Amino acid sequence: MATSQLKRFDADESPGSVLERFRRFSFTGAPTVVEEREGVPFLFNEFWTARQRQAHRIHEISYRACFKPQLPAFFIEALTEPGDAVHDPFMGRGTTPIQAALMGRRPVGADINPLSVLLTRPRLSPPLLAAIERRLTEIDWQDGERPDLDLAVFYHPETLIELTALRRWLLERQAADAIDPVDDWIRMIALNRLTGHSSGFFSVYTLPPNQAVSIEAQRKINRARGQTPPRRSVPAIILKKSRTLLGDPVPYARAPSELMAAPAEATPAIADGSIRLVVTSPPFLDVVQYDADNWLRCWFAGIEPAGVPIAMHRDPEAWTGFVRGVMRELVRVLAPGGHIAFEVGEVRGGKIELERLVLAAAAGLTLVPVCVLINAQSFTKTANCWGVSNNRKGTNTNRIVLLQKR
Ligand SMILES: C[S@@+](CC[C@H](N)C(=O)[O-])C[C@H]1O[C@@H](n2cnc3c(N)ncnc32)[C@H](O)[C@@H]1O
Known part of the structure; x- marks a missing residue:
């Protein structure tokens, strides 16, 4: 994932020179288009691409x-050097902290959803495949039960026994404070494989894994497709997915990290001025229902979903207020000269320009807007096509507000 054209970091760099670096940066050779909008430069280019830079x-x-x-x-x-702390206050699956660790930076992350730590932490201390294999032979897979929830709509009876046996194993180890990195890893994989739309998941065909449906909705899917849950082996699927995730060499055995289940706006565990860079993407207005999506994962991990107050701010004003609270906390944890890269997506057909709301939320704090960087995934047409009307259409773009702490 080399982006060597960017390599000229200086901790005291001014917003102007950061901007100049991004303006001159070109991954594909196409020139960056710059438009000044209300005093903030908007930069358009294909700054990174999934195609050309393989992710780990x-x-x-x-x-x-x-x-x-x-x-x-x-x-x-x-914007950072090896050893610098990189934080994501809405870390989700942990993309930012894990990428930070892969690049020799210190990973920091928070999310109000406790599942997020369970999904991220194990990949910062990945066990050896042999240790995972060994642990899978130690679990008594017949020690399961039929739970009160009617999970038979998702799972073959024998798969359900294995799944509940694994759940019991993990909850008992947790109660005894005996979860080690191998258990942690197995739980992370199991959370990821609970439901999905292929034979790589424990369940019968359902929605993709991050959108667990209700039991009633699954009943309807089963009826409509004339399907009954097939037998799937829980340990075999866990081992297979572990092989995939550990398929590229991991450059750390145990990355020292700070991860927490906490609201983005209150992370007292993170020291003042300790963070060099924040890369984050907040919950957007009413687009995603995290609690409805996560009920099955919460059941498996023994978490009460109703106890997780995930942000749902339907109107732009409330959302701006929420982001302002988060920005205030980020100003506290950032080192002077440190940056925030705040990614916002396309909402309601592009009618609401979240980048403007983010700039409004940051106004009056000790943050200088550097630019809004718009990464267009297929930058093949002429530069002019990225004018005001066109950049609203794409779903394949990332829009990032870049701010620097004074
Ligand atoms: C757009 S997702 C971020 C995904 C992340 N960038 C990744 O790559 O996985 C937003 C995240 O914000 C979390 N969230 C919602 N409200 C929050 C709050 N008040 N504080 C912290 N996290 C919150 C959600 O649980 C969700 O994981």
Whole structure:
């Protein structure tokens, strides 16, 4: 994932010279288009691409609304040095902290959803495949039960026994404070393989893994498709997915990290001025229902989903207020000269320009807007096509507000 054209980092760099570096950067040879909008430069180009820069396989777990590792990689390369702390206050599956660790930076992350730590932490201390294999032989796979929930709509009876046996094993180890990195890893894989639409998952065909449906909805899917859950081997699927995730060499055995289940706006565990770079993507207005998506994962991990107050700010004003609270906290944890790369997506057909709301949320804090960087995934047409009307259409773009702490 080399972005060597960016390599000229200087901790005291001014917003102007950072901007100049991004303006001159070209991955494909196409020139960056710059448009000044209300005093903020908007930069359009294909700054990174999934096609040309292969992401590390350890990222390959699904999570609703996750971004591609190429996005944090770009900013980490451009704006930090090895050893610097890189934080994501909405870390989700942990794309930013894991990419930071892969690049020799110190990973920091928070998410209000406790599943997020369970999905991220194990990949910062990945066990050896042999240790996973050994542990899978130690679990008594027949020690399961039929749970109160009617999970038979998703799972073959024998698969369900194995799944509940694994759940019991993990909850008992957790109660005894005996979860080690191997258990942690197995739980992460199991959370990821609970439901999905192929034979690589424990369940019968259902929605993709990050959108668990209700039991009633699954009943309807089963009726409509005339399907009953096939037998799937829980340990075999866990081992196979572990092989995939560990398929690329991991450059750390145990990356020292700070991960927490906490609201982005209150992370007292992170020291003042300790963070060099934040790369993040917040929950957008009402687009994603994290609690509805996560009920099955919460059941498996023994988490009460109703106890997770995930942000849902339907109107732009409330959302801006929420982001402002987060920005205030980020100003506290950032070192002077440190950056925030705040990714916002396309919402409601592009009618709401979230980047403007983010700039409004940051106004009056000790943050200088550097630019809004728009990464267009297929930058093949003439530069002019990225004018005001066109850049609203694409779903394949990332829009990042870049701010620097004074
Ligand atoms: C767009 S996703 C981020 C995905 C992440 N970039 C990744 O690659 O996986 C937004 C995340 O914000 C979390 N979230 C929602 N409200 C939050 C809050 N108040 N504080 C911290 N996290 C919150 C959600 O649980 C979700 O994981």
